[in-house]
Amino acid sequence: MLEIDNLKKTFDGGTKALQGVNLKVKRGEFLTILGPSGSGKTTLLRSINGLEKIESGKIFFEDEEINDFSLPNVQKKTGMIFQDFNLVNNLSAINNVLTGLLNSSSKFFSMFYLFTIEQKLKALQALETVGLLQKAYNRADELSGGQRQRVGIARAIIKRPLLLLADEPVASLDPKSADLIMSLIKKINKELNITVICNLHQVDLAMKYSDRIIGLLEGQIIFDQNSPNIQKKSIEQIYRL
Ligand SMILES: Nc1ncnc2c1ncn2[C@@H]1O[C@H](COP(=O)(O)OP(=O)(O)OP(=O)(O)O)[C@@H](O)[C@H]1O
Ligand SMILES: [Mg+2]
Structure with missing residues (x-):
């Protein structure tokens, strides 16, 4: 569903963040x-x-090359979750989830919360999927870190994306909440058939929940293995410094 060919990225200032990444998912x-x-x-x-x-x-998404023209379509089919959750603190959980339905052109409507009954039901359903229905009308800043990330996940899945991108989704959480969030992402992956690409620092969680692990070092993939067969040597290679 995703193919990346020789992706390079150099930031202003000269940092070579990606140096020829090739990847098929x-x-x-x-x-x-x-x-x-x-x-x-x-x-x-x-x-x-x-x-x-x-x-x-x-980069090809569902066989279509990503460019300025196709990007909105890719964004429609992609959800993202973040380390620091990126919620709006003074909004309720359900309204945070509903923002997942907005694209930039419909931001205007968000100011008035002009969501339809169907959209609100979808938001409640997404909150149910993450086990947080009972907190739907609590403000985001009344929730624990683990609960906030569950709202973040509900926001990402409300539009039923094909791909979920998770950037260190559990880095701000205690080990127990981290495990719960990872198991939830896994459940969504399997039950809703949503492809997941997840950045992690925890090797144990990577091995427990993923099908496949790649190791990135200085902008290059240095190993690509199925997680049951992952070798200690490979892990040591990326954390050698
Ligand atoms: N907007 C930016 N401008 C300049 N340099 C950047 C920018 N974003 C990232 N970089 C640089 O690109 C490199 C890769 O950064 P990136 O954030 O992708 O790393 P990462 O693997 O996600 O790290 P971490 O585990 O700390 O989140 C780093 O050297 C970083 O300093
Ligand atoms: Mg990062």
């Missing part, structure tokens, strides 16, 4: 990207949904 796969800080994990995810402009190389 199959529909339904749960892929984790491991790599030390600064290895390019976030840049890679952000290049897929257009938050970072593709400088050189190509």
Whole structure:
């Protein structure tokens, strides 16, 4: 469903964040990207949904090359979750989830919360999927970190994306909440058949939940293995410094 060919990205100032990444991801796969800080994990995810402009190389989403013309369609089919949740604190959980239905051209309507009954039902359903229906009308800032990330997930899945991009979704959470969030992402991956690409720092969680793990170092993929067969040597390679 996704193919990345020779993707390169150099930031102003000369940092070579990605140095020729090649990657194919199959529909339904749960892929984790491991790599030390600064290895390019976030840049890679952000290049897929257009938050970072593709400088050189190509990305194909469902066999369609991503460019300025096709990007809105890719964004419609892609959801993203973040380390720091990116919720609007003074909005209720359900309204945060509903913002997942907006594209930039419909931001105007968001100011008035002109959502239809169907959309509100979809939001409640997404909150139910993440086990947070009872908090639908609580403000985001009344929720715990784990609960906030569940709202973040509900916001990402309300539009039923084909692809879920997760950038260190559990980095701000305690180990128990982290495990719960990862199991939830896995459930969504399997039950809703949503392909997942997830950046992580925790090797144990990567091995427990993903089908496949790639190791990124200095903007290059240095291993690509199915997680049951992952070798200790590979892990040591990326964290060698
Ligand atoms: N907007 C930017 N401008 C300049 N340099 C950037 C920018 N964003 C990222 N970089 C640089 O690109 C490199 C890769 O950054 P990136 O955020 O992709 O790493 P990462 O693997 O996600 O790291 P972490 O694990 O700390 O989140 C780093 O050297 C970083 O400093
Ligand atoms: Mg990052």
